[in-house]
Amino acid sequence: MDRLRVGIALYNVGRHLAAHEPLEELWLEAPAGERDDYLQGLIQACAAVHKSRSGNETGAAGLAESAVGYIDAGGDTGTGVRERLAVDALVGWLGRLVTDPDLATRESPPEVRLGGEAVGVYDLTPGGVVAAAEAVAETDDDDLLRAALGYAESDLDAGDESSPFVTLTLDCVRDPTPIVRQRLREHVGRRRSRAADVEGLFE
Template identity: 40%
Template sequence: MQGALRIGTAAFNAGDHRAAHEAWEEPWLALESGTADERLLHGLIQYAAATHHARLRNWSGARRLAASAAAYLSALDDGYREMNVAAVRTHLRRLAADPEFAERRRPLSLQHDGAALTPADLSFEQLASVATLLAEEYEAFDATVVDDAIRYARGELGDDDSPPEVTATRSRGFVGMLFDFADTRDGRAVVYDRLSRHVERRRSRERDVDGLFE
């Protein structure tokens, strides 16, 4: 549950609202209806959807989903699961009353344990989950390229899933490119192009080695 909250929170704050929805959907479906965890994830999923509709200027959809999301979160403690539930509820109620408010203000950032997480704050394995979700969400990205990049990055890390504070670990090779891919929404296409070229070069070397034994 905590991992899903961190992954979805980071994706949402990076502006990838549909990817955040996907991060929360699977654990949400496994929960019993009406439990506190189910209501939290249901509310967050609908917050992400309301934000997506507001971005598309679908005001009726944004209003409906914002009101429903606020209702799901209404019975939860203000800081349930270390999320900023109270602030999200307030934002949702304002969005439900005036969905065009979304044009005047950025979506309220989600916070987990007091921090507005972005992909750069995640462990590598959590970051890999975000990158996978993005590759599945957007047709411009080849999921097999991202899968291989993650495999190569794991080889760079070995058994060291370093904490996010170790910026030197993130700054080079496939690890660094994957962090950039997940954390740089506006420039993601450029990062992906560089990532795909590096993946193809590594694949080519692997094919050359395999050919030696044929």
Template identity: 40%
Template sequence: MDAHLRAGIAVYDAGRFHAAHDAWEDYWLELDAGRDERFLHGLIQFTAVVHHGRTENWSGAQGLAESAGEYLAGLPADYRGVNLDDVRPFLARAAEDIEAVDWDHPPALRHHGETLDYEALDFEATAVAAGVLAEAEGYDDGVVADAVDYARDELDDRGEGRFVGLLFSFVREGEHRPVVYHRLRDHVERERQKDDDVRGLFDERSG
């Protein structure tokens, strides 16, 4: 859970309020009812509140603010290391008077007392963030998913490699993300071709 949680917080703290929930949603859908399920459900709705509020969709924001507050109610103020003591009062204000909220300055999310940028993410959290950013910015998420698999192979074999480095760059270097993506795609396509060639050899032998 930690990788998904930290990835979503970093995406949110980078100002990608709508995209942040994608880091949590698939993980949340697999959870059984309980505190973690309520926690992620509440955070997902919180990011939706911020997104709707900043786009002045008052009805969408206000209803979700009340619902998100209910999901997060009763959890410890620092549940899973997240500053719910800042999130819950914000949601309460939004539920009470949606237009009185300062939507230009929603509360930052912190993990164990720190806001997170992409530099703070380890490989697993970076892999989650890469998928989120690819989808949000219209890149081929299949390319990014394959790059993550190749990067994991590199980590297993020698602890580093070009896919590992490119994935970190894709997430961390927003200004250069299009260029990094094209390099990543080229490497993925070459690896896919190698995989196809190997499969072809075995297919020929079996035939």
């Protein structure tokens, strides 16, 4: 599973807080002193956007400035991250965020391209979808999404990639509208009832 791809997909659909989870896991894989500054800059960019949207203007400006510094300083560390990403537009936008720290409340940051592609969550493999949903469930503390994700993983293990839990989990990560969440809640409720009925047979 490509954690860089998962992180960029989450970033590109506006899940900036969740995006930092797989990106940070990837960054932490390297020993201290050998970690990728370019990747750290991208992680801080995600945090800067989140803080701007949360009303933390001081944090947003400081992280945006730091992110630009890390991205500009990042060289080839053997990870291939710099070669795979196109972030020039993002760096320019972060420069504006430094002096206008509530910018993200009015304007979305530019997409980040990975290998020339603007990756979204619908472009992920089933394993990538699971990782993306785990990051969102963790950062949002979303018990409904956690439950749905458990059923999605079970269905994927059984070879059912067309499971409604897979589809609805994706939809919830991309755009958690009330209708999507209601449909997800109904499917979770039905699956729980079915499991309870089966358990009752053996009591």
